[in-house]
Amino acid sequence: MVTSGLSIKLFDFQEKAVIKLIDLTSKKDSKQTIIMKAPTGSGKTIILIDYVDTYLTNVSANTAFIWLCPGKGNLEEQSREKMMKFAPGRATQNLFDALLNGFTPGSTTFINWELVTKRGNTAIRDSERKNLFDRIADAHRAGVEFIVIIDEEHSNNTAKAKTIIDAFASKNIVRVSATAIENKRYEFFEIDEVDVIDAGLITKALYVNEGMADNTEITDDYDYLLDLADAKRKAIAGRYKEIGKTIRPLVLIQFPNGQPETIAAVEQKLESMGYTYDNGMVSKWMSEDKKDLPDNLTENDAIPVFLLMKQAISTGWDCPRAKILVKLREGMSESFEIQTIGRIRRMPEAKHYEDDLLDFCYVYTFDEKYKAGLLSNMDKAYETRRLFLKEKCKTFTLEKEIRDLDVGSLGERNVLNKIYDALVRKYNLSTSTTDNKLHFMAAGYQFGDEIIGHALYGEYVRTDMVAESTTYYTTRKLVNTHKHGIELLHSVDAIKSTIGMQSAKVKTILERLFRRGGSSYKKLLLLDTSEFYAFIINNEHRLKEEFREVTAGINTQMTLPLNPKKSIFHIPEQDFYKYDPGVKNEVEYLTNAYHDYTSGYATSLVRSTSEMLFEQFCESRDDIEWVYKNGDTGQQYFSIVYRDGLQNQWLFYADYIIMKKDGTVWIIETKGGETKGKDKNIDIQIENKFNAFKNYAAEHSLHWGFVRDKDNQLYINNTEFAHDMSDDHWVPLSQEF
Structure with missing residues (x-):
């Protein structure tokens, strides 16, 4: 480590990042915007505070810094408090202080994006907004230079946000993000995740679906994943106890949308395991529903061991005791946002214990698609x-x-006929449903009464390696018509999108073609209910393509x-x-x-x-x-x-x-x-x-x-x-x- 001007020691990689920022914002030929890609847990707030302090001391004291923070939380206050703690000699203020006092040389103004950009937000009225621009103009007239720091936020890349940023006419814009991509328009540098690992600030690696086996028969997603997660939580808690640490590992349970029935099912499962809101072991953090959230939730010895949350907890939320993430699905097609892993990568005492159980973090999910994050227009190459x-x-x-829209398309029966004829031609089908099944199987269609899935597994050092991985286990779920009705509807909806018909009609056509019972008219297969569910869900993409091909056909009888x-x-x-x-x-x-x-x-x-x-x-x-x-x-x-x-x-x-x-x-x-x-x-x-x-x-x-x-x-x-x-x-x- 090397000593900085702050009341805290910086790690070598942090010090190098500060030097790089100073270099890029003091050189005459640098581009205006500098992007620093900083992995979650790398201490970007400390890096930025030291950068501001060093710049004002060594480059130009006649500079006012604007620090824009994301989210609905109070991240701007957290960041300001950190600056007051580690650089107590520096002047800090919030937006309302700036409206009263203006932007003075050497000051850092912490502003929450939402105050200045959100439609209908009364925190900054039109008169105050005008006053903000007046204050900026006053500073420009006084010869004050601005540097704008944009703390990780993609969703605020809006016209309103741009107007605010443009008004500052800043000498430089420093954007910090965990998910940025290199862009030739901007200066770009990256803090290597391995350097952050070596410093002991984040886990050595992460396991995805550890303990899962190939071809596992799964009865219920929630049961299976929560049992794996709880077994891991208990093992970690036991090891902390063995080495004399009062650290209670936290499991984050993430829902894509938070359907009430999904949440209720998980709450029942947790209750059956002995974890409830009443005994303090479970908390819920959702925008419309916060339940039993203790003030010390993020402290290492806090009581809750399960936290229910939607998509991703607001940016900037730090809870180093969070070690396990369970990402649930409410359909088949949700994708996993890689940046969520940052919530469980921090080490609770900012050091490794040289014990893999404690030095790793764990993800359990049946998601099959992994996204590297939300990219803003700023990150696109155009x-x-x-x-x-x-x-x-x-x-x-x-x-x-x-x-x-008053003119209809073909009726249900005509559509059925066209799809039937197309499939018969393509796969050489006949009136023998037994032969037809063989023809479909030969073409790669899956049959049976199990829903086949694929679950990623493996050990990953770098977070973004998860998105590039191709190691999957096969999972099998015996069809349960009550539990898998939603998945069937998801598949029907996906097929429906190609032909512009109502879901109910598409489901009827699929049942006519493939399901046992009803009229034998245009029947290609005789699948029982469970087989039908599995057939539609497992072959969704193929069926979607079949329907799309039919729509591409040329309609010669323009009836x-x-x-x-x-x-x-x-x-x-x-x-x-x-x-x-x-x-x-x-x-x-x-x-x-x-x-x-x-x-x-x-x-x-x-x-x-x-x-x-x-x-x-x-x-x-x-x-x-x-x-x-x-x-x-x-x-x-x-x-x-x-x-x-x-x-x-x-x-x-x-x-x-x-x-x-x-x-x-x-x-x-x-x-x-x-x-x-x-x-x-x-x-x-x-x-x-x-x-x-x-x-x-x-x-x-x-x-x-x-x-x-x-x-x-x-x-x-x-x-x-x-x-x-x-x-x-x-x-x-x-x-x-």
């Missing part, structure tokens, strides 16, 4: 910028189509008249476009309908290859008056109605509207082309859209076409659709356009 329409484009109008509603489209006077700040040799695209539109809006980062090539092509022509890039979804954009194979209506947003200098209007849709003989198009509805587009263009006497790229050349088709680009209907763009 920016979003607002552009304004050129005067000459403001009078342009075009008739656009909107779905007529239902398509008379979409019409309205007038105007190009939006202002709009937001993705911009690549790393663009090379940026040039203005003079043909674009918007002012200041450049090649930075048309790089491979923000555009497909065919879009990028098409915009370059238009810019190279001298017969183009303007080019408008249409939006992908939304009422303000140009749309055409098309029908899928089940006669559902959908909206199709063509990519470009082009006005030529001779007054002719072109509408162009770009699609993925071919590379090395492989089709890059991923739109399963391409042919339905093509035909609807063709009809629309004929009706309105417009020029149109689908444009695709092959070997960096563009080709257009506006005659008869063909998937294969070697077909004669695809001709060089310059020949037609």
Whole structure:
């Protein structure tokens, strides 16, 4: 360790982080924004306090620091209290102090985001908000420089937040996050998680699903996971006792949404194990329901050993005795947020005991998808910028189509027939349900009366390794129609999303096709109730794909008249476009309908290859008056109605509207082309859209076409659709356009 200017010793890695921040905020050629990726438990508050103290002492005393804190909690007060404790000589204040006294040199103002950004929040009224901007202006006039520290918060990357940050016109912005990703627009450095482990501040590693075995038969998720967690908790508690430590390990039980019935089931399970709210062993921390939360919950000797919580407890909550995380599911598709692991990685005494049981933390979950965290626009490689329409484009109008929701799609029986026919064709099925089962099995469908799942397992040193892991155990649950009804509905909903029908109707179709009983009409399998549940849940993704393929079919018998509603489209006077700040040799695209539109809006980062090539092509022509890039979804954009194979209506947003200098209007849709003989198009509805587009263009006497790229050349088709680009209907763009 090395000594800092604070009343606390810093670890080497913390000291290096301070030096790096000083270096980046004092160099003239550094970028304005600096991102420090700091793992949970690395002591980022101490690092930032020492950085502020060192900067004011050694770089510039004429600086006011703004420290923006996240969350609904009182993290700004906690951070301020830490600064008062470890750097007592430094002036600190909150937002209301600043409104009264202004921003003075050498001060650090701690502000909760929600006070200044949340809609309807009366903590800072309009008059005070104005006063805030006045105070900032006063400081600027007095020659005070600002540095803004943004303490880990993604959800506040809003226009309001940006307005506040921009008002400070700060010399530097220091963003600190446990989940940041490197971005060329900003200075970036990372504190290595291994350095934090070596310092003894966080656990040596984490185990996921320790004690679970492959092919385990599970009766109930809650029972199984809570039994594993409690056995581990007791073992850890016993070991602490053996080495003379008064530390009571805490189990965090995390619910995705906190459905009342799920919470009640867990509370009953805990009660059967001897843990209740009444005996003080259980606490609940949910936004609308806090129960038996003692003031000393985070202290090492606090009584509760189970804490029920929703998604993730507010940022900045520290409870070093929390050693075990149980993440429950309320459906099949929830994903695990990796940053939650930070809540159980801290060591209770900021040191290792050289005992794996105590130096590790433990996660128990049946989640199959793992997400590395919520990324804000700041972390994405592109920016979003607002552009304004050129005067000459403001009078342009075009008739656009909107779905007529009074016109229905195919009835349940017709949909059943289409799906039945498609499956019979694809798998060569017959009236023999026994033979059909063999055909489905040969195609990879799963059968049986067990729900098959996959549970991640393993030991991980770095937290983010969890998201990259591929080691899974198979889990088996015997179908219980009472318990697994919700999972069945989740699967039906997922299948429903591809065909735009009500869940009840989709469930009826699935039962008609695959379940024993009822009419034998269009029956492919004879599954009993348990087998049917397992079949739908286990094969959800395959069935979803089968239904999607049917919707992509071309409906030749247009039995239902398509008379979409019409309205007038105007190009939006202002709009937001993705911009690549790393663009090379940026040039203005003079043909674009918007002012200041450049090649930075048309790089491979923000555009497909065919879009990028098409915009370059238009810019190279001298017969183009303007080019408008249409939006992908939304009422303000140009749309055409098309029908899928089940006669559902959908909206199709063509990519470009082009006005030529001779007054002719072109509408162009770009699609993925071919590379090395492989089709890059991923739109399963391409042919339905093509035909609807063709009809629309004929009706309105417009020029149109689908444009695709092959070997960096563009080709257009506006005659008869063909998937294969070697077909004669695809001709060089310059020949037609």
